Amino acid sequence: MSQADILKKPCPGCPFSRKTDPKYLKSRGEDVRRFIGQSVGPFLLPCHTFADKEDWPLDVERPQCVGAAMHRDLIGVADSLPEQLTRATGDAEEVFESSAAYMAYHDGCTVEEAVEKLDNYPVNRLFYDEIARCHRSGRKVKA
Numbered sequence: 001m002s003q004a005d006i007l008k009k010p011c012p013g014c015p016f017s018r019k020t021d022p023k024y025l026k027s028r029g030e031d032v033r034r035f036i037g038q039s040v041g042p043f044l045l046p047c048h049t050f051a052d053k054e055d056w057p058l059d060v061e062r063p064q065c066v067g068a069a070m071h072r073d074l075i076g077v078a079d080s081l082p083e084q085l086t087r088a089t090g091d092a093e094e095v096f097e098s099s100a101a102y103m104a105y106h107d108g109c110t111v112e113e114a115v116e117k118l119d120n121y122p123v124n125r126l127f128y129d130e131i132a133r134c135h136r137s138g139r140k141v142k143a
Contacts, residue, residue, distance in 0.1 A: 008066065008088075009066060009094060010065075010066055010067030010070065010094055010095060011047060011048075011049045011066075011067070013048065013049075014047075014048070014065065014066075014067035014095075015030070015035055015048075015067065015106075016035070016039070016065065016067030016068050016070065016071045016095045016096065016102070017067050017094060017095060018093070018094060018095060018096065018105070019094075022105050022106055022108060024106075025106050026106075032102065032103050032106040032107055033103070033121065033126050033129075034126075034129075034130060034133075035068075035102070036099045036102060036103065036123060036126050037123070037126030037127045037128075037129055037130035038068070038130050039068055039071055039072055039075070039077070039099070039102075040072075040075070040077050040099075040123055040124075040126070040127050041081075041127045041130060041131065042081050042082050042085070043130065043134075044064065044084070044085065045064055045065040045068045045085075046062045046063065046064060046065065047062075047063040047064060047065050047066070048065070049063070064085065064086035065086070066086060066088050067094070067095050068086075069085070069086040069087055069088035070088045070089065070090045070091055070094060070095040071090065071095045071096055071102070072085075072090075073087070073088060073089055073090035074090030074092060074095065074096070074097045074098070075097070075098060075099060098111075099114075099118060099123050100114040100115045100118055101114070103117060103118065
Protein backbone atom coordinates (compact mmCIF):
# COMPACT_ATOMS: atom_id res chain seq x y z
CA MET A 1 0.00 0.00 0.00
CA SER A 2 1.43 3.39 -0.97
CA GLN A 3 1.58 6.45 1.27
CA ALA A 4 -1.03 8.10 -0.99
CA ASP A 5 -3.43 5.21 -0.31
CA ILE A 6 -2.80 5.46 3.42
CA LEU A 7 -3.99 9.04 3.35
CA LYS A 8 -7.36 7.94 1.92
CA LYS A 9 -8.50 4.85 3.84
CA PRO A 10 -7.47 2.63 6.74
CA CYS A 11 -4.69 0.19 5.91
CA PRO A 12 -5.15 -3.58 6.24
CA GLY A 13 -4.99 -4.42 9.93
CA CYS A 14 -5.78 -0.89 11.15
CA PRO A 15 -7.19 -1.23 14.69
CA PHE A 16 -9.88 1.35 13.85
CA SER A 17 -11.05 -0.47 10.70
CA ARG A 18 -14.22 -2.55 10.66
CA LYS A 19 -12.38 -4.96 8.33
CA THR A 20 -9.66 -5.85 10.85
CA ASP A 21 -9.99 -9.17 12.66
CA PRO A 22 -11.59 -8.43 16.06
CA LYS A 23 -8.92 -10.63 17.70
CA TYR A 24 -6.11 -8.46 16.30
CA LEU A 25 -5.56 -6.20 19.32
CA LYS A 26 -5.58 -9.07 21.82
CA SER A 27 -3.18 -11.06 19.63
CA ARG A 28 -0.71 -8.18 20.06
CA GLY A 29 -1.34 -7.88 23.80
CA GLU A 30 -3.20 -4.59 23.36
CA ASP A 31 -6.26 -3.34 25.21
CA VAL A 32 -8.95 -1.51 23.23
CA ARG A 33 -9.25 1.02 26.07
CA ARG A 34 -5.76 2.29 25.30
CA PHE A 35 -6.74 3.03 21.69
CA ILE A 36 -9.95 4.72 22.82
CA GLY A 37 -7.92 6.94 25.16
CA GLN A 38 -5.55 7.83 22.33
CA SER A 39 -8.36 8.54 19.88
CA VAL A 40 -9.93 11.27 22.01
CA GLY A 41 -6.69 13.07 22.83
CA PRO A 42 -3.95 15.04 21.07
CA PHE A 43 -1.85 11.97 20.38
CA LEU A 44 0.21 11.50 17.24
CA LEU A 45 -0.77 8.04 16.04
CA PRO A 46 1.61 6.79 13.34
CA CYS A 47 0.29 4.32 10.79
CA HIS A 48 1.38 0.90 11.99
CA THR A 49 2.21 -0.08 8.39
CA PHE A 50 5.24 2.20 8.69
CA ALA A 51 5.99 1.53 12.37
CA ASP A 52 9.10 -0.55 11.72
CA LYS A 53 10.60 1.62 9.00
CA GLU A 54 13.77 3.27 10.29
CA ASP A 55 13.74 5.94 7.59
CA TRP A 56 10.53 7.58 8.88
CA PRO A 57 11.02 10.17 11.64
CA LEU A 58 8.99 9.89 14.83
CA ASP A 59 7.12 13.13 14.23
CA VAL A 60 4.32 14.60 12.10
CA GLU A 61 6.27 13.75 8.93
CA ARG A 62 5.61 10.04 9.50
CA PRO A 63 2.36 8.81 7.89
CA GLN A 64 -0.37 8.96 10.50
CA CYS A 65 -3.23 6.53 11.09
CA VAL A 66 -6.06 7.52 8.78
CA GLY A 67 -8.37 5.04 10.54
CA ALA A 68 -7.88 6.99 13.77
CA ALA A 69 -8.43 10.25 11.89
CA MET A 70 -11.71 8.96 10.43
CA HIS A 71 -12.81 7.68 13.86
CA ARG A 72 -11.94 11.04 15.45
CA ASP A 73 -14.10 12.76 12.85
CA LEU A 74 -17.05 10.46 13.55
CA ILE A 75 -16.86 10.86 17.34
CA GLY A 76 -16.61 14.64 17.01
CA VAL A 77 -13.16 15.36 18.45
CA ALA A 78 -11.13 16.01 15.28
CA ASP A 79 -11.68 19.78 15.19
CA SER A 80 -10.49 20.18 18.79
CA LEU A 81 -7.15 18.42 18.18
CA PRO A 82 -3.87 20.02 17.01
CA GLU A 83 -3.76 20.87 13.31
CA GLN A 84 -0.64 18.72 12.85
CA LEU A 85 -2.73 15.58 13.27
CA THR A 86 -4.10 13.96 10.12
CA ARG A 87 -7.69 14.80 9.22
CA ALA A 88 -10.03 12.51 7.30
CA THR A 89 -13.76 12.43 6.74
CA GLY A 90 -15.32 9.69 8.81
CA ASP A 91 -17.01 6.79 7.09
CA ALA A 92 -19.01 4.51 9.40
CA GLU A 93 -18.71 1.67 6.89
CA GLU A 94 -14.90 1.82 7.19
CA VAL A 95 -14.35 2.68 10.88
CA PHE A 96 -16.30 2.70 14.13
CA GLU A 97 -18.72 5.56 14.70
CA SER A 98 -18.42 5.50 18.50
CA SER A 99 -16.08 4.41 21.26
CA ALA A 100 -18.73 1.92 22.40
CA ALA A 101 -19.01 0.33 18.94
CA TYR A 102 -15.21 0.12 18.79
CA MET A 103 -15.00 -1.52 22.22
CA ALA A 104 -17.87 -3.92 21.47
CA TYR A 105 -16.17 -5.15 18.30
CA HIS A 106 -12.76 -5.75 19.85
CA ASP A 107 -14.00 -7.02 23.24
CA GLY A 108 -16.63 -9.33 21.72
CA CYS A 109 -19.54 -7.82 23.61
CA THR A 110 -22.69 -5.94 22.67
CA VAL A 111 -22.70 -2.17 22.23
CA GLU A 112 -24.95 -1.95 25.30
CA GLU A 113 -22.38 -3.88 27.36
CA ALA A 114 -19.62 -1.62 26.02
CA VAL A 115 -21.63 1.48 27.00
CA GLU A 116 -21.91 0.05 30.52
CA LYS A 117 -18.16 -0.64 30.60
CA LEU A 118 -17.50 2.94 29.48
CA ASP A 119 -19.93 4.27 32.10
CA ASN A 120 -17.84 2.48 34.73
CA TYR A 121 -14.54 3.52 33.14
CA PRO A 122 -15.33 6.69 31.16
CA VAL A 123 -13.51 7.79 28.01
CA ASN A 124 -12.03 10.87 29.70
CA ARG A 125 -10.39 8.56 32.26
CA LEU A 126 -8.97 6.49 29.39
CA PHE A 127 -7.53 9.72 27.96
CA TYR A 128 -5.87 10.62 31.28
CA ASP A 129 -4.58 7.06 31.69
CA GLU A 130 -2.92 7.37 28.27
CA ILE A 131 -1.30 10.69 29.22
CA ALA A 132 0.05 9.09 32.41
CA ARG A 133 1.36 6.08 30.45
CA CYS A 134 3.15 8.43 28.03
CA HIS A 135 4.73 10.36 30.90
CA ARG A 136 5.94 7.15 32.53
CA SER A 137 7.51 6.05 29.24
CA GLY A 138 9.25 9.40 28.77
CA ARG A 139 7.29 10.39 25.67
CA LYS A 140 6.48 14.08 25.35
CA VAL A 141 2.76 14.88 25.50
CA LYS A 142 1.04 18.15 24.77
CA ALA A 143 -2.43 18.33 26.26
